[in-house]
Amino acid sequence: MVIVGGGGHGLATAYYLAAHHGISDVAVLERGPIGLGNVGRNTTIVRSNYFHPDNIRFYDLSLRLWEGLERELNFNAMVSQRGTLNLFHTEAQRDLFTRRANLMRLLGADAQSLDREQVRRRVPLVDLDNGRYPVLGGFLQPRGGTVRHDAVAWGYARGASAAGVDIVEHCEVTGIACAGGRVTGVHTRHGLIGADVVCLAVAGHSSHLAAMAGLRLPIETHLLQAFVSEAVKPLIDVVLTYGAGHFYVSQSDKGGLVFGGGIDGYNNYGQRGTLPMAEEVAAAAVTLLPGLARLKVLRQWGGVMDMSMDGSPIISTTALAGLVLNGGWCYGGFKAIPAGGLTTAHLIAHGSPHPLAAHLSLTRFVTGRIVDERGIGPYPYAH
Numbered sequence: 521m522v523i524v525g526g527g528g529h530g531l532a533t534a535y536y537l538a539a540h541h542g543i544s545d546v547a548v549l550e551r552g553p554i555g556l557g558n559v560g561r562n563t564t565i566v567r568s569n570y571f572h573p574d575n576i577r578f579y580d581l582s583l584r585l586w587e588g589l590e591r592e593l594n595f596n597a598m599v600s601q602r603g604t605l606n607l608f609h610t611e612a613q614r615d616l617f618t619r620r621a622n623l624m625r626l627l628g629a630d631a632q633s634l635d636r637e638q639v640r641r642r643v644p645l646v647d648l649d650n651g652r653y654p655v656l657g658g659f660l661q662p663r664g665g666t667v668r669h670d671a672v673a674w675g676y677a678r679g680a681s682a683a684g685v686d687i688v689e690h691c692e693v694t695g696i697a698c699a700g701g702r703v704t705g706v707h708t709r710h711g712l713i714g715a716d717v718v719c720l721a722v723a724g725h726s727s728h729l730a731a732m733a734g735l736r737l738p739i740e741t742h743l744l745q746a747f748v749s750e751a752v753k754p755l756i757d758v759v760l761t762y763g764a765g766h767f768y769v770s771q772s773d774k775g776g777l778v779f780g781g782g783i784d785g786y787n788n789y790g791q792r793g794t795l796p797m798a799e800e801v802a803a804a805a806v807t808l809l810p811g812l813a814r815l816k817v818l819r820q821w822g823g824v825m826d827m828s829m830d831g832s833p834i835i836s837t838t839a840l841a842g843l844v845l846n847g848g849w850c851y852g853g854f855k856a857i858p859a860g861g862l863t864t865a866h867l868i869a870h871g872s873p874h875p876l877a878a879h880l881s882l883t884r885f886v887t888g889r890i891v892d893e894r895g896i897g898p899y900p901y902a903h
């Protein structure tokens with residue numbers, strides 16, 4: 521079989537197929553070098569503090585896999601469970617977060633409510649009384665945190681390769697071969713490769729690749745930026761998110777503050793980003809943490825996101841027999857890499873969905889049983 525895309529999900533799927541199911545006649549085809557897509561461009565946050573019960577279960581499976589990943593791969597992925605802290609600024613938001621925390625605890629995930637004093641002690645830098653949106657408290661997931669992104673790509677690649685998978689770099693897929701209503705292989709820049717099963721794990725290029733097989737997906741491609749500041753001494757020991765704007769920040773082991781915001785808001789395949797969003801992120805940053813105004817931004821970059829129409833991912837068979845889709849990861853596919861790989865491999869090996877990923881089938885867009893994580897309908901800019 522062929523997996524298109526040497527990002528986190530493609531490499532993890534290959535690893536679990538070979539190492540857990542004994543299916544090693546697998547090639548991962550990557551158009552560039554592995555790990556230079558979104559898996560190496562994200563802000564490395566992992567957590568399972570979702571709202572939809574099925575998503576909590578899925579992302580908590582991923583968090584449990586992160587907790588054992590370094591042992592499983594024998595690779596240092598710098599898994600750091602420093603906690604993720606979401607701040608809230610209104611009573612309505614407090615209610616929403618309390619409901620979410622209670623649901624998470626009922627489903628076996630961890631969540632705590634913090635009052636203003638506890639937030640102040642945890643992150644003294646936060647301007648709790650800022651004039652625009654004073655902070656009322658926080659919602660902490662202690663098991664959340666960060667993982668070193670390139671190490672994830674390289675750890676899964678090494679594990680897959682050791683289990684017999686072929687990883688072929690600089691091998692762009694240019695077409696999907698099919699006959700009699702089923703997939704028969706892929707056309708690449710180096711020629712045709714026959715395969716019984718083809719799995720698309722190309723993140724922001726999902727609609728593009730699916731169109732080669734005649735399929736139209738409920739996915740739009742958008743651009744998401746990230747930023748890193750100059751290195752400073754330890755300042756923030758948690759992943760912090762702002763509740764009155766889209767801004768999140770953590771500190772890397774090198775000392776840089778890694779932060780980001782929302783998508784640029786229109787369809788885009790460039791890996792750069794635009795100035796208006798950079799300004800919006802900077803404004804949110806200094807509203808919450810005025811001390812950051814004195815830091816210099818060292819680097820900025822962008823990645824292409826496969827935004828689904830309900831804000832939840834897709835792990836599914838398709839109308840073309842033998843063609844499997846792993847995509848629609850929106851903002852949040854890094855944290856999902858272990859669970860995404862494990863459940864996509866399960867789907868391919870058993871021909872039926874993994875119980876914790878059954879809600880992520882493509883058919884939900886036909887039946888209307890969508891998994892609308894934010895409850896705001898088919899508007900990627902609002903997810």
Ligand SMILES: Cc1cc2nc3c(=O)[nH]c(=O)nc-3n(C[C@H](O)[C@H](O)[C@H](O)COP(=O)(O)OP(=O)(O)OC[C@H]3O[C@@H](n4cnc5c(N)ncnc54)[C@H](O)[C@@H]3O)c2cc1C
Binds near residue numbers: 563566694721725856
């Ligand atoms: C700035 C930014 C911040 C983010 N922050 C977070 C975060 O903090 N936490 C979180 O959970 N998620 C985050 N994400 C989202 C996360 O990075 C993605 O959802 C996830 O990495 C996507 O899955 P992937 O790793 O398989 O994708 P990718 O690494 O993009 O892999 C897809 C691969 O497919 C290849 N490809 C495309 N077309 C072809 C073709 N025709 N032939 C062969 N290969 C092809 C690409 O080259 C690429 O390497 C962030 C993303 C960005 C951009």
